[in-house]
Amino acid sequence: MKMSSSASTGPSVPLNTGARMPLLGLGMYKLCGGEAVLQAVDASLAAGYRAFDSAAVYGNEAELGRALKELLPKYGLTREDVFITSKLGPKDQGEGAIEGALHSLSSLGMEYIDLYLIHWPGTRGLDVTDHRNPGNRAQSWAALEELHTQGKLKAIGVSNYTPAHMKALMGSCKTRPAVLQVEFHPLECQTTLRSVCEEFGVCFQAYTSLGRGELLTDPQVLQVAQTYQRTPAQVLLRWAVQQDVPVLPKSSTPERIRENANIFDFTLSDGDMGKLSALDRGHKFCWDPSQVV
Incomplete structure (x- = not known):
């Protein structure tokens, strides 16, 4: 894949803004404490990560900012060399966006x-059944569109939206979402959502690629991992990126961070890709947004 000079030294995917987003980023959910964040960001930059995924509710935006300010010069990098994602908290949905x-x-x-x-x-x-939710979403999106126009948010998108949420947004937005970030792994292949994203030119991005650790002991995953002499985590991440789906594995352990980055030097066969995809049964390890009106 052709890389831009703005972010990442590894494979990336194009966004509908014209920018490119790295296929691999560090997920920062539950990564808290200045030293823990500093260590994880340091190991990630050393391993070639150039994307970091935070959120208001994670409580680590300030720690991520401080870590990057300290560490980017160490690796000869500038702000423009990294791709930073954050997210609007549910408490700010609507008027507070x-x-x-x-x-x-x-x-x-x-x-x-x-x-x-x-x-x-x-x-x-x-x-979740409160009919003020759609209006709040629309108000939040208008706010993000305004900040996008001002250049403060280079790209805007959504997370945990269902096909119905996506279609409603596409029917009313002035600026198309660049990304939809949702749970995605062999047990939850999200076929319908991926089709919606493809239809509207939205990048589909994965979280919980390892099924909160439970998929690491799945017999089919273990069999494929043994075939390639790779870790189960590497196989699960490779399964996603081989479909051009960006991943955000989270870890605070330098060795695991390095391992999770080594997914671009092997290829799963069509047969093994199919074996993993055949595990799909619509199973979510995280929250289910389908009840939100």
Whole structure:
């Protein structure tokens, strides 16, 4: 894949903004504490990661910003060499969206964020069946569009949206979402959502690629891993990136961070790709957004 000079030294995918997003990024969910973040970011940069995925609700935006400010010069990198994602918290859905996004910018200590997502289709404090949720989503999206126009958010997108949420957004937005980030692994192949994204030119991005660790002991995954003399995690991540689906494995362990980066020097056969995809049964390890109106 052809790389741009703006972010990443590894394979990337094009966004509908014209930018490119690395296929591999560090997921920062539950990664907290200044030293822990610093160590993880250091190991990631050394291993070639150039993308970092944070969120307001993760509580580590400021720590990520400080770590990058300290470490980028160590690797001869600048802000433009990394791709930073953050997300609007459900408490800021609706009226608080602009303030929430600007708070993320301030916490990161950056002039812009490469990708900013609406984290969840619902609103904190409202029931999932509350019919104020669609209006709040629309208000949040308009706020993100405004900040995108100002250049503060280089790309905007959504997370945990269903096909219905996506179609409603596409029917009303001025700026198309660049990315949809959802749970994706062999037990949850998200065929319908991927078709929606393909139809509208939206990049489909994965989280929970390892099934919260449970897929690492799946017999089929273990068999494929043995065939290639790779770790189960490497096989699961390779299964996604071989479909041009960006992944965000999370780890605080330098050795695992390095291992998770070694997924671009082997290829799974069509047969083994099919074996893994055949595990699909619509199983989610995380939250289910399908009840959010």
